[in-house]
Amino acid sequence: MTGPCNIAAALPSLAAAHPDRVAIRCPGHGGRYDVALDYAQLDARSDAIAAGLARRGIVRGTRTVVMVRPTPEFFLLMFALFKAGAVPVLVDPGIDRRALKQCLGEAQAEAFIGIPLAMLARRLLGWATSARTCVTTGARAWLADATLAQVEHDGAGAGPQLADTRPDDIAAILFTSGSTGVPKGVVYRQRHFVAQVEMLRTALGVEAGGVDLPTFPPFALFDPALGLTSIIPDMDPTRPAAADPRKLLAAIERFGVTRLFGSPALMGVLAAHGAALPTVRRATSAGAPVPPEVVAKMLALLPGDAQFWTPYGATECLPVAMIEGRELLTLRERTERGAGTCVGRPVPPNVVRIIRVSDEAIERWSDELQVPDGEVGEIIVAGPTATDSYFNRDAQTRLAKIREQPGEAGGRIVHRMGDLGYFDADGRLWFCGRKSQRVVTAAGTLCTEQVEPVFNTHPDVRRTALVGLGARGAQRPVLCVELNHGIARAQRPRIADELRGIGARFAHTSCIDTVVFHPRFPVDIRHNAKIGREKLAAWAVKQLRSKQ
Numbered sequence: 126m127t128g129p130c131n132i133a134a135a136l137p138s139l140a141a142a143h144p145d146r147v148a149i150r151c152p153g154h155g156g157r158y159d160v161a162l163d164y165a166q167l168d169a170r171s172d173a174i175a176a177g178l179a180r181r182g183i184v185r186g187t188r189t190v191v192m193v194r195p196t197p198e199f200f201l202l203m204f205a206l207f208k209a210g211a212v213p214v215l216v217d218p219g220i221d222r223r224a225l226k227q228c229l230g231e232a233q234a235e236a237f238i239g240i241p242l243a244m245l246a247r248r249l250l251g252w253a254t255s256a257r258t259c260v261t262t263g264a265r266a267w268l269a270d271a272t273l274a275q276v277e278h279d280g281a282g283a284g285p286q287l288a289d290t291r292p293d294d295i296a297a298i299l300f301t302s303g304s305t306g307v308p309k310g311v312v313y314r315q316r317h318f319v320a321q322v323e324m325l326r327t328a329l330g331v332e333a334g335g336v337d338l339p340t341f342p343p344f345a346l347f348d349p350a351l352g353l354t355s356i357i358p359d360m361d362p363t364r365p366a367a368a369d370p371r372k373l374l375a376a377i378e379r380f381g382v383t384r385l386f387g388s389p390a391l392m393g394v395l396a397a398h399g400a401a402l403p404t405v406r407r408a409t410s411a412g413a414p415v416p417p418e419v420v421a422k423m424l425a426l427l428p429g430d431a432q433f434w435t436p437y438g439a440t441e442c443l444p445v446a447m448i449e450g451r452e453l454l455t456l457r458e459r460t461e462r463g464a465g466t467c468v469g470r471p472v473p474p475n476v477v478r479i480i481r482v483s484d485e486a487i488e489r490w491s492d493e494l495q496v497p498d499g500e501v502g503e504i505i506v507a508g509p510t511a512t513d514s515y516f517n518r519d520a521q522t523r524l525a526k527i528r529e530q531p532g533e534a535g536g537r538i539v540h541r542m543g544d545l546g547y548f549d550a551d552g553r554l555w556f557c558g559r560k561s562q563r564v565v566t567a568a569g570t571l572c573t574e575q576v577e578p579v580f581n582t583h584p585d586v587r588r589t590a591l592v593g594l595g596a597r598g599a600q601r602p603v604l605c606v607e608l609n610h611g612i613a614r615a616q617r618p619r620i621a622d623e624l625r626g627i628g629a630r631f632a633h634t635s636c637i638d639t640v641v642f643h644p645r646f647p648v649d650i651r652h653n654a655k656i657g658r659e660k661l662a663a664w665a666v667k668q669l670r671s672k673q
């Protein structure tokens with residue numbers, strides 16, 4: 126490649142071809158959607174900001190924490206940082222304060238850009254103390270060196286900006302959602318972003334000119350690179366399960382939304398609301414398995430020829446595999462009998478393999494690591510979006526990466542997903558749960574995603590979670606149960622008996638006889654869909670102790 130390898134590289138030509146096309150429309154105050162940026166403005170203003178940031182020392186390679194809500198400023202800033210070749214650092218807002226401080230410290234940020242509240246929190250809580258330059262999106266340079274408006278003003282008229290970034294340059298540090306521990310900063314190189322845009326474009330059939338409603342803000346960043354219009358939803362991005370479906374539907378209707386992205390919890394909200402989505406051509410949901418009844422309902426709400434995709438992937442590698450809702454529904458029975466959840470076929474050119482389960486680091490690839498076809502093991506991926514390290518977390522990097530031998534494939538870094546799964550005879554990948562959440566009893570290993578869907582078929586059950594108490598190898602399996610709304614407490618003994626009856630029908634679930642009821646499962650902050658089984662296990666220990 127001769128020109129710069131940069132996710133922002135396509136923006137100038139898209140802006141030249143369609144200057145008036147809306148790039149981002151934001152709800153503004155009261156959901157009036159009176160704030161918009163067109164492609165020409167996004168391009169020209171991000172140029173000015175990039176030039177202004179350079180004057181303040183934020184240049185190629187500068188690690189810059191960004192704590193800005195999904196407003197026009199967020200997009201302008203992110204594209205300015207990409208153009209500058211600076212390295213935005215994004216952490217999910219709403220994570221535990223101590224974890225947030227740790228993440229920001231680990232990132233060794235050299236600059237910090239935030240809304241006034243973030244500037245205050247930084248000062249009070251000692252976040253990112255390594256940052257030398259601070260910029261605020263507020264109206265006054267309070268607790269900061271400058272406002273974003275000043276930065277843009279300083280850079281006005283500087284002309285097009287695009288750093289000569291190379292494929293291996295670090296493009297961003299994106300933190301995982303931390304559903305199994307403190308979030309880890311994933312090192313994204315320019316080539317990862319560029320490949321991701323191409324894989325999503327091809328796999329999801331993205332055509333420029335479409336209108337997208339991305340309910341997870343960082344995903345909205347792909348839209349300008351794909352020539353789409355982003356409609357920022359009127360909701361708290363950290364609480365998709367609490368989104369107001371009427372507001373989402375109003376935006377979908379008003380702007381003729383053609384694509385929709387959301388976590389399984391958000392799809393659950395739309396499915397429960399039950400209104401048709403006549404303009405949507407493609408809906409996508411990722412982050413955790415989408416319950417089959419939600420898939421069925423969404424397909425019923427979408428137009429007959431629309432598609433509902435559930436991509437499988439992780440912050441470290443995305444997309445890995447994909448399946449469309451109709452095919453997924455044909456496999457529902459298998460899931461409910463304990464096969465796991467099908468996540469589809471690998472997205473080309475990913476190479477997905479299954480290795481034997483181990484909690485140890487594996488330095489070098491060897492063919493012997495692979496398990497026979499059909500056997501459950503850890504899912505690993507080699508491909509253009511498989512990232513190669515965590516920032517400042519060498520131990521975690523060693524546990525999650527394998528280096529292939531130099532030679533044919535050129536010594537690729539393979540990412541270990543930390544997920545369990547297998548391939549079926551038709552080449553489809555099945556997800557069986559997180560490796561760290563597997564339960565190992567004296568009789569063998571239980572995978573959460575092969576157990577819970579069996580019990581989730583009970584009509585009074587909202588969801589279940591398998592946890593293991595005690596030391597691996599001698600764990601006691603416990604089924605935590607969250608019931609549907611309105612089920613009286615007095616029903617619990619009956620339901621517990623019926624659940625044991627369901628478990629007795631299958632060899633792998635027949636050993637589960639401890640059932641505990643939990644009022645509302647803890648879930649992750651990003652998707653509100655991944656069950657916090659670590660927290661549930663700790664709760665179950667206390668619960669069972671108090672009953673003894």
Ligand SMILES: Nc1ncnc2c1ncn2[C@@H]1O[C@H](COP(=O)(O)OP(=O)(O)OP(=O)(O)O)[C@@H](O)[C@H]1O
Binds near residue numbers: 413542
């Ligand atoms: N379509 C899907 N079906 C089932 N599970 C999915 C799907 N997509 C993603 N996942 C789950 O989400 C995980 C990736 O989550 P993410 O990158 O948000 O952070 P995390 O791995 O939960 O965070 P941490 O590693 O800090 O605990 C995958 O490894 C998988 O377990």
